[in-house]
Amino acid sequence: MKNTLRTVYRACHLCEAICGLEMKIEGNNIVSIRGDEADPFSRGHICPKGVAIKDLYEDENRLRQPLKKIIGSNGHAEWRTISWDEAFDLAAQKLSEVNLQHGDNAVGFYAGNPSVHNIGTLFSVPSLVRVLKTKNAFSATSVDQLPQQLTSYLMFGHQFMITIPDIDHTDYFLILGGNPVASNGSLMTVPDVTKRLQAIKERGGKVVVIDPRRTETAEIANEHHFIRPSGDAALLMAMINVLKSENLFRISHPEKLTGLGTALAAIADITPEAAAPVAGIDAATIRRIAREFAHAPSAICYGRLGTTLQSFGTLNQWLVQLMNIVTGNLDRVGGSLPTNPIIPTTGRGTKPGSYARWHSRVSKLPEAGGELPVAAMAEEILTKGEGQIKALVTTCGNPVLSTPNGRKMDDALASLDFMVSIDIYLNETTRHADLILPPTSHLNHDHYDYVFNAFAVRNVTRFNGAVWPKPADERYDWEIFGELVNRLAAKLGRDSRPATSTSNMIEVMLKAGESSHGISFGALKEAEHGIDLGALKPSIYMRLETHDGKINCAPDAIISDVARLKRHLVSASPPEGELPRNAAPVLEFGVALRSSAPLTMIGRRHVRSNNSWMHNSHRLIKGKPRDQLMMHPIDLAARGLQDGQVVRISSAIGEVNIAVQATDRLMPGVVSLPHGFGHSRSGTRLGLAHEHAGVSYNDLCDAADIDAVSGNAALNGISVKVIGLARST
16 A cells, blocks of 8 residues: 655754754655745744654664673673664663662763653653762763853843843843854754844844854844854953943842942953954943943843853853843843743743752862752763762763763773663763663654743744654663663652653643743644744743742852952063053954964754764765864964974863864954864764764863863863874865
8 A cells, every 4th residue: 555645844953943844744754855835933934853863763773672891701892683672671770789788979961962852751850869969970061051050040040031132122131152053053942043143233223243253144244243162251341341431231120139339240351442452352341231232222232152162151141141131131021031831940830950069079069959060070980989970870861971071981981880871872981881772762752942932032933743653672761761760769658749741741741831921732733833922021020930029140159260260360461561462453463373372162053963973964964064274374384384284283181183163253363173073083983974084072072171160171272283294186
């Protein structure tokens, strides 16, 4: 019997933009994928990742059944397919043995970025951590947005009271260290972002990008200004002080603020003149941008990875919020304000977060939201003593390529007594596992974007049922977690809860928001293109969860860190009368840089990639190589290097060899290497990714380089040296 061609509508699950897709399905085959024109949020937009869902679904390297590692007589690892029952028994037996012998904290846990795209995983992880009773829980949060979550917790009382740029209504969009054209938004779910940014300009508004690289977003902005890596905090402090000195504050709810005077006093001595040599932006430009921001009818100050993945990440996010507060742009239309999602992420029944309830054993890094910073994970495995991690569970993650000091992480994972990974790939991390439990394809289970609806630039909602039933010999992610938790609980004599299907999770959670939005689960299922719930509306001052119901403008942990920044300003400033080495005026005056001078390395993102797990797709990896080190021609000339030459990049902890690409889109003195590559390690099953291996950015990152407040990894602003090897052919 001939298969019938059918049309399925579904949200893309590969990045934050959650674009609506129209998929043509025939039998078990995906015939075509295009943007869903009827999706009210994405409006037919689609990026290359959406089309690549076909590659990921059909990937011959994607695992379907459990794999057990067997060490052969030659000492080499081999993998054998085993039954689900045997796999669950093995995992529960080994993990419980480690727990009973060495204590609760001897079993660690790590969750990677894709887990937030899967509601079955997202809401199953806490059950596993709870039955293990471990404090050694880690996630990709602390190599990404932890400073933003922590700032929201300390200022607003809830870690997910994240303020979202009202991009569709703003008159002035100031972007620091963010590249939404490449990322499709980041903690700002925004499909079709290029058209939305262009619309700001078309209605007479302005987009200003401040970044060490002239990014894809900078190319379509009204203005772009180079900034020295880690200069953001000084810049923001100077701008706030300009607004104060020129009486440009427009505070909308002064009665809802506490500690503002303390905050302003702490930064009062950072003038534009003091900030200019550190930021690499002249004082006159700093003053002009501050005044424009204040005078705009509405404005947004927004900072992302360039501001969080550095040593002053939490200070930066605090200053971003202060900038919006003092200009009256916090919680206003066209400013920065929270969503009101149909399934609440804040308020009654949600977890507001926490900070420093415990610290890591070795480096004493603080807990935040129930997790320790991942910068501490390798040392917690390798350092002997009570509380040492002896076994590890990972899910949806590849910390060998995505966390600092990947070589040390390699060594740490290889030393474990037992490791189990819930993952669809045998990758650079899971190759160290003793057991891999692969969940079924995303297209085989129901989907709801719990997290990204809460970060969207409009209030939206969309539920999608499975495209196909689950194959009988595969398991859903929630089934894997549920069975593992039940068997562990039985062996440890602890309570467990029955596993809940994705649809049941969504239906139960919808009841919490049904009264305010009036949308039942049935109505949501029938709306195959999703539902637009309207523009963002002011609400944060009514929803604050601090103890006094006010915004805490001067959290102790943040104010205490201002002194560290000021010490950095002194050390980073060039002698009086000299230009800063990486300041923009270098180009104007043609100042030659010394060949021996250290360079500062930053990462970069591409629209065809998302961290480390999308390089095994033909549609995403094809085209010109994009794994090169970008470097300014001035820096190349100073070192006698040429475009295309293979170079060695060395940092304090490692070195890698890669081809260099000349570009004037970088600030002189700054180099850029993409994150997520490094697929040359042996023992993986990633054929296409291995052919396009590149090098791992994180092999150059020291785990000791962190944001002091949050413990978030400081992956940007790394001091490196670059020397030439041979010319490429």
